[in-house]
Amino acid sequence: MSQPQSQPPLTGLKVLELSGLAPGPFCGFLLSSYGASVLRIDRPGPPSSDLLTSYKSSLPLDLKSPASHALLLSLVRKADVLIDPYRPGVLEKLGLDPATVLAKLNPRLITVRLTGFRRDGKYKDMAGHDINYLAVSGVLSMLGAKNTPPLPPGNVLADFAGGGHVAFTGVLLALIHRGVSGRGQVVEANMADGVNYLGTFPRVLTRAPMWNGPRGTNTLDGGAPYYGCYETKDSGRYMSVGALEPQFFKELLRGLGLQEADIVPERGMSREDKRSWEYMRAVFTARFKTKTREEWEEVFDGTDACCVPVLTWQDLEERDYEFRPIVGLTGSPGREVEMTYEGKLLKTGEGGEETLREWMGWRKGKEWDVGGKGAAELREKGKL
Amino acid sequence: MTSPPPLSNLHVLELAGLAPGPFCGFLLSSYGASVLRIDRPGSIASNDLLTSYKSSIALDLKSKASHSLLLSLVSKADVLIDPFRPGVLERLGLDPVTVLQKINPRLIVVRLTGFRRDGKYKDMAGHDINYLAVSGVLSMLGEKGRPPLPPGNVLADFAGGGHVACTGVLLALIHRGVSGKGQIVEVNMADGVNYLGTYPRLLLKHPMWNGERGTNTLDGGAPYYGCYECKDAGRYMSVGSLEPQFFEVLLKGLGLTEADIVPEKDMRREDKRSWEHMRLIFTARFKTRTREEWEKIFDGTDACCVPVLTFDDLEVRDYDFRPLVGLTESPAKEVDMKYHGRAIKPGDGAENALREWMGWQKGQEWDVSGKGAAELRGKSKL
Numbered sequence: 001m002s003q004p005q006s007q008p009p010l011t012g013l014k015v016l017e018l019s020g021l022a023p024g025p026f027c028g029f030l031l032s033s034y035g036a037s038v039l040r041i042d043r044p045g046p047p048s049s050d051l052l053t054s055y056k057s058s059l060p061l062d063l064k065s066p067a068s069h070a071l072l073l074s075l076v077r078k079a080d081v082l083i084d085p086y087r088p089g090v091l092e093k094l095g096l097d098p099a100t101v102l103a104k105l106n107p108r109l110i111t112v113r114l115t116g117f118r119r120d121g122k123y124k125d126m127a128g129h130d131i132n133y134l135a136v137s138g139v140l141s142m143l144g145a146k147n148t149p150p151l152p153p154g155n156v157l158a159d160f161a162g163g164g165h166v167a168f169t170g171v172l173l174a175l176i177h178r179g180v181s182g183r184g185q186v187v188e189a190n191m192a193d194g195v196n197y198l199g200t201f202p203r204v205l206t207r208a209p210m211w212n213g214p215r216g217t218n219t220l221d222g223g224a225p226y227y228g229c230y231e232t233k234d235s236g237r238y239m240s241v242g243a244l245e246p247q248f249f250k251e252l253l254r255g256l257g258l259q260e261a262d263i264v265p266e267r268g269m270s271r272e273d274k275r276s277w278e279y280m281r282a283v284f285t286a287r288f289k290t291k292t293r294e295e296w297e298e299v300f301d302g303t304d305a306c307c308v309p310v311l312t313w314q315d316l317e318e319r320d321y322e323f324r325p326i327v328g329l330t331g332s333p334g335r336e337v338e339m340t341y342e343g344k345l346l347k348t349g350e351g352g353e354e355t356l357r358e359w360m361g362w363r364k365g366k367e368w369d370v371g372g373k374g375a376a377e378l379r380e381k382g383k384l
Numbered sequence: 385m386t387s388p389p390p391l392s393n394l395h396v397l398e399l400a401g402l403a404p405g406p407f408c409g410f411l412l413s414s415y416g417a418s419v420l421r422i423d424r425p426g427s428i429a430s431n432d433l434l435t436s437y438k439s440s441i442a443l444d445l446k447s448k449a450s451h452s453l454l455l456s457l458v459s460k461a462d463v464l465i466d467p468f469r470p471g472v473l474e475r476l477g478l479d480p481v482t483v484l485q486k487i488n489p490r491l492i493v494v495r496l497t498g499f500r501r502d503g504k505y506k507d508m509a510g511h512d513i514n515y516l517a518v519s520g521v522l523s524m525l526g527e528k529g530r531p532p533l534p535p536g537n538v539l540a541d542f543a544g545g546g547h548v549a550c551t552g553v554l555l556a557l558i559h560r561g562v563s564g565k566g567q568i569v570e571v572n573m574a575d576g577v578n579y580l581g582t583y584p585r586l587l588l589k590h591p592m593w594n595g596e597r598g599t600n601t602l603d604g605g606a607p608y609y610g611c612y613e614c615k616d617a618g619r620y621m622s623v624g625s626l627e628p629q630f631f632e633v634l635l636k637g638l639g640l641t642e643a644d645i646v647p648e649k650d651m652r653r654e655d656k657r658s659w660e661h662m663r664l665i666f667t668a669r670f671k672t673r674t675r676e677e678w679e680k681i682f683d684g685t686d687a688c689c690v691p692v693l694t695f696d697d698l699e700v701r702d703y704d705f706r707p708l709v710g711l712t713e714s715p716a717k718e719v720d721m722k723y724h725g726r727a728i729k730p731g732d733g734a735e736n737a738l739r740e741w742m743g744w745q746k747g748q749e750w751d752v753s754g755k756g757a758a759e760l761r762g763k764s765k766l
Contacts, residue, residue: 129624242511331567
């Protein structure tokens with residue numbers, strides 16, 4: 001019998017997300033999915049192409065206009081978190097120095113500053129993307145097939161795993177510290193360090209037999225034939241194999257209808273012997289091609305062969321996959337995943353009015369309004 | 385002046401496992417928690433290397449006196465990490481609802497599995513590659529025309545596993561601050577990794593990512609988002625020049641013009657028909673200089689072109705390792721393992737840990753049995 005459920009744990013938390021793409025929005029996306037009220041600060045005009053918009057609202061501001069800037073500072077007084085996705089120095093140039101402006105207005109504010117490169121490193125003023133942050137972190141050098149250039153896993157690892165998610169973790173840690181100290185702080189997340197830390201395990205193994213071979217020749221990076229994917233009879237479909245332990249490998253062989261002797265080029269050779277791998281891979285490749293993916297699923301489902309299908313998003317849609325939040329909190333669950341196979345743009349200003357009422361008790365036309373150029377402004381300082 | 389790490393005073397019991405569970409404990413310990421790994425008795429260190437700032441105690445959960453010691457620790461703990469398949473914790477007499485929460489309603493039990501604990505694969509063995517496979521994400525990774533290839537075991541075991549479990553613990557701690565109550569946190573790597581892959585998923589019906597694997601802008605298709613080998617074989621530069629202004633700087637550094645890189649006059653570089661040709665040009669051009677020479681050309685520019693560094697390079701460049709995220713007021717403990725891991729033996733640090741947690745002395749409230757398991761003295765035959 002589980003306890004009755006409470007609201008999401010970040011209910012009541014107010015987050016200002018300075019608009020950006022990918023990592024910053026993903027941090028806001030995680031915060032909103034666990035109950036925070038996330039207000040994205042946009043420029044007036046067409047909506048941002050950002051799709052990580054669930055449960056967020058938008059407010060257009062023109063930070064060069066004093067009345068608009070003053071409105072932001074009023075929000076800062078009430079906010080718990082501000083997400084800064086800019087290169088070092090930009091926030092300061094916008095008149096929003098976290099130490100001399102923001103923390104003075106609100107000592108409880110948590111400013112999370114998210115960059116790609118370290119903000120004090122040699123690349124700090126350079127433009128970059130996920131692949132570049134991965135590159136300087138050491139991790140990219142380990143990824144990709146042997147004898148081809150390194151290949152990142154889309155932009156999942158630096159932008160999201162080592163970026164937005166890490167920024168989110170930083171916010172949670174700062175919230176916990178604030179619970180004890182009463183004070184906010186500046187959280188500094190950079191994707192190079194985030195991804196480097198996530199890659200600790202491979203890094204501490206690169207000098208051990210387990211991972212000291214060239215890229216793509218080791219147990220877990222594409223080298224071992226018992227840790228990889230195989231195309232099935234219906235081309236373009238694959239099964240994944242992860243049969244590391246002897247007892248699981250036995251079940252894999254059983255399901256494939258192979259014997260230990262069939263899979264090594266020399267009698268008595270151990271399957272961990274790298275000299276057997278090319279041969280073993282050829283045998284597995286041929287064997288998997290003899291049945292469709294569905295037939296292999298029937299063979300391996302319910303077994304400990306560590307062999308399951310590689311599902312595409314289309315497969316998930318067909319199988320009516322139920323999307324869930326990143327982590328299940330049985331006592332205080334997150335909000336439902338609301339976007340499945342298509343993203344939703346957040347229009348500039350959408351929901352902003354309601355958020356200002358909720359946060360500040362303000363009414364449009366009273367304490368604030370939208371100026372001629374489409375930016376929200378405080379009324380006292382405005383020329384309205 | 386900074387404060388202690390934010391999780392100082394947090395007590396974590398980590399039931400020993402490999403990779404994801406230890407990584408969760410590793411993150412918690414690096415932010416100040418006291419993490420006690422529960423091992424089986426034995427003299428050999430486990431393979432787990434994610435051991436920074438942890439101590440270990442050897443317990444035999446089939447022995448009443450040893451099991452009771454664990455339950456005493458549970459009464460003091462804030463977090464218990466369960467890395468086992470569904471049902472195992474219950475079979476060990478540690479049902480989170482009927483046993484653990486009854487002893488300690490403030491306890492946060494984080495249960496980490498690969499597959500969903502209520503899904504069709506819930507009782508099956510698996511590894512990182514398998515959880516990635518059923519999440520939908522693996523289908524997007526790897527070169528065109530070849531089987532999908534995961535990025536080592538970083539994505540499911542660590543990004544979508546251990547780190548997500550840590551996140552769950554932090555959320556539960558925040559909730560506990562308000563409610564006074566702990567809860568069960570359920571993490572599975574398939575959902576963790578699926579969520580991290582939200583962005584590509586939302587683009588799969590969009591021109592940006594609707595092509596087959598390895599043919600899109602960010603997954604290896606675009607020649608201006610990939611790696612190139614330099615004159616010194618085995619060394620590479622990474623290129624990520626998506627925006628026009630950055631692409632211009634890239635071309636300038638490479639000594640190429642827009643006309644050089646497309647097969648037909650005026651063809652745009654976003655036109656996928658230009659990509660094969662462009663990749664050949666870039667491949668040849670990068671081979672004309674060493675990595676160091678390219679670094680000199682591109683450092684300080686907005687070409688989005690930086691070297692692919694190996695861990696050996698990091699060591700040579702005396703890389704300063706930092707924690708996952710920087711907290712300026714309440715920073716993490718220093719990264720204490722760089723290029724080698726450190727195994728800890730069952731029982732390493734147990735005495736100090738029990739003194740710190742419970743105020744106990746070895747030989748008084750507890751001792752070690754003939755079989756090497758720690759036991760409560762009251763219930764033991766010592």
